[in-house]
Amino acid sequence: MWQWLYKLGSPRHFYEMTTGFVPWLTGVSLFLLIVGVVWGLGFAPPDYQMGDSYRILYIHVPTSMGGMGAFVLLAMMAAMHMIWNIKMADIVAKVCAPVGAGYTALGLITGSLWGKPTWGTYWIWEARLTSYLILLFLFLGVMALRAAYDSERSGSKAASVLAIVGVVNVPIIYYSVYWWNTLHQVPSELGRDGSANPPEIFIPALFTGFAVIGLFFLAVILRSRNEILYRERRAQWVQDLLEKELADV
């Protein structure tokens, strides 16, 4: 197990180990997404108050949580890169920022589309919404900081510091609805009787939830593989791989 994790830290091994994994992850994620979307949008019963508009939450909840999860991953990779100088951690930190920013933007857009029919407004400056908007700015800040340096090393150092500082915002987003009065509701607790979120409404959310997680890791792995090839472009194993691919064509 440790040896396996240790091997993942090496760009070459990461590339070779994920080659066979990508088609599987693509298939499973797309399957979950299609089942979840068709079930949630087509077959789940309408809510007694919101009617059909609550179906936006099948996308809103997983993408919003995904954005927060992506920032935690970004900060962990940044810390690992700073402490142990692991190349692979820096690659993942670099490639997961735009994916996380995309999820965060999607969470904000879907949330605002849900807010209009439910609350009566697209946007309100309250603690949950504002702290989540800051998450998007933190993602953009990390990306901009990395790109602002000519040398890859200096850029990754600066971006890592901002990622570690910014991760403080994630628990604030989560607890904002408990700490302050907000218009945004608290998350539904899945009680034993399931009264707050009954199975016929909740189960499609499990499908879209795992699909969104799967697609996140798919995007991160594919982007990491590109980044590995670029950074190791002068290494012998990449040259060999290239020759083999060209021979096949």
Add this chain to the structure above:
Amino acid sequence: MNQVRKQKFLIVGSILAGSIVTVGLLLVAFDKGLNAFITPTEIAEGKVNGSHNFRIGGMVKKGSLVRKGTGTQIEFIATDFNEDIPVVYTGVLPDLFREGQGVTADGHMDASGVFQADTVLAKHDENYMSKEVKAAMDAAEKKKTGKLATEGAHP
């Protein structure tokens, strides 16, 4: 851990600890200022002075909603089950505005202690239920209360 790693670990740890303390102090300093709305109890305690604008939040008291004129003049009572504040509003209500559900309103208190609202937003809770289940539950509730009433009538 060797010396260099240990030092870097400390640097990363202190960046994280430093930002937690900074942000934590900031949030404590803001305290209630970050609340999206003020509750009727806080108004009764005198948290709001004068006639400046603020946002009130609570539940629409059951049976308190009155529509006047062509139906766009609305009066209701916002409650937190402790204190009540009467609210007056002219305009279109959001679809999810219901009695017994959460509400927020922007506006100011007038001299007679009535909240003059400029904007009304509905607050949704974290409960989801299908229309069929809700109808079945309402029917069961009606049956139960109806039965109790007849039991009372015929001892």
